[in-house]
Amino acid sequence: MWSKISGFFFKGLFTLLPLFITIWLIFFMFNFLDGILGGVIELIAGRPIKGLGFAATILLIFITGILVTYLVGQKIFKLGEWILYKLPIIKSIYASAKQVNDVLFMQKTAGEYRKACVVEYPRKGVFSIGFVTSEVADEIKNKANEDKMVNIFIANTPTPATGFLIMVPSSEVKLLDMRMDDAFKYVVSGGVLKPRS
Secondary structure: OHHHHHHHHHHHHHHHHHHHHHHHHHHHHHHHHHHHHHHHHHHHHOOOOOOHHHHHHHHHHHHHHHHHHOHHHHHHHHHHHHHHHHOOOHHHHHHHHHHHHHHHHHOOOOOOOOEEEEEEOOOOOOEEEEEEEEEOOHHHHHHHOOOOEEEEEEEOOOOOOOEEEEEEEHHHEEEOOOOHHHHHHHHHOOOOOOOOO
């Protein structure tokens, strides 16, 4: 009897698990985006208004997208960046975040770099999705006794802004045909959002 009950429970759990993960990710993203401008709105309104910070952040992202499409908006954005680069502490954080963003999403370099890949990490038989960013520095290749190595950024789930760098021989890297943004969504969603085939 107990085995039948546990069988029903686990069958139900595994059926609903993708839905639970999806709901959790939606709540995570909602709370994260709501918190960006939520504090500012609370200061202005005098009380917290749930969801208004989320709506304001989405609107800000949309307006920024429109502005940077045109020359005037690009100049305003560059001025803002110039100010950030003049501020101590903030400039180093912003510069690092911008460098990762530019390498992964903004640069249009052809060839094997700026591509999603699969690599055996953190051990043999276990695979991780990574993003090939560039070739490893010559000094590191020489010390590792490898002719060709590549830098791979492994993004964390569900916070892809953080992650870590691994250096792998090119022969052990399997490049993927999927687009970078599809691979990124796959990582962020914990495998829930499958890439378009």
